[in-house]
Amino acid sequence: MSVLLEVADVNVHFGGVRAVDGIDFDLETGCLYGLVGPNGSGKSTLLGALSRMTNLTSGRLVFAGEEYQTYSPAKTARMGIGRTFQAVRLIPGLSVLENVMLGGDARTAGVGIFANWLLPWRTRNCERSCREGAMEAIERLELTGLEKRTAGMLPYGTQRRVEIARALAAKPDLLLFDEPTAGMNREERDEVGEVMRSLRGQGLTQVLVEHDMQMITEVCDYVFVMNFGKVIAQGDPEAVVADPLVQEAYLGKRGSKNATA
Ligand SMILES: Nc1ncnc2c1ncn2[C@@H]1O[C@H](COP(=O)(O)OP(=O)(O)O)[C@@H](O)[C@H]1O
Ligand SMILES: [Mg+2]
Incomplete structure (x- = not known):
């Protein structure tokens, strides 16, 4: 498998808020990644940084061998990175x-x-x-x-x-979905999940921000969990969902319950 996207020590700070705090990971071509975490953990900000709609405070982004952290959103889209937004x-x-x-x-x-x-x-x-x-x-x-x-x-x-x-x-090569199934019923979610699986079968690389853990475990190959701007766990979806650290973040003991997305 080849690396499509390299995210190296990416930070996005808003004043004192470290919305994205030293994120490091590689995405492989053709995989479907889940990105989960409590509200306010930095998921949308990270997608904003990857699509270049949000400026990085520091860090490096490499897509198909091309460093692009200074590109405009339009140039990033032309390079093959697409996204959907949390609100319609x-x-x-x-x-x-x-x-x-x-x-x-x-x-x-x-x-x-x-x-x-x-x-x-x-x-x-x-x-x-x-x-x-x-x-x-x-x-x-x-x-x-x-x-x-x-x-x-x-x-x-x-x-x-x-x-x-x-x-x-x-016709993107990497597609970033920000809560695409929010407000959908089970049947509609399953349909969207099926579309994603079939796109994956055609080699499209995808990142899915999603709160529905059933969908994450059914659809994704690999999952990242964020909290307070950092990746706190990653790996096989079923193992990650069962991780006590992840459960704790979701139960809100450490998560910021009142933060809005
Ligand atoms: N444009 C902005 N200006 C200031 N703070 C922001 C901005 N966008 C997001 N934040 C803050 O960054 C943190 C992460 O937000 P966000 O990325 O929307 O989280 P998530 O998508 O995981 O719910 C939150 O504390 C949020 O209030
Ligand atoms: Mg969000």
């Missing part, structure tokens, strides 16, 4: 297809006004490939038939699936 971030007035096509744009660089004018055929080709990529993602997430529906009018669980489709439309 669709454009509610646009259709499902339009929302998903926006994801495809993340990887087609430099198609601006001048490119449209100078290279109209290239813009047309981009739009065609964007639409094809979007339709493929829509099919994967079982959203076929809903392409023309207004995204903001759909049930919450469906909107979350549209978000996953949008992230997939960019």
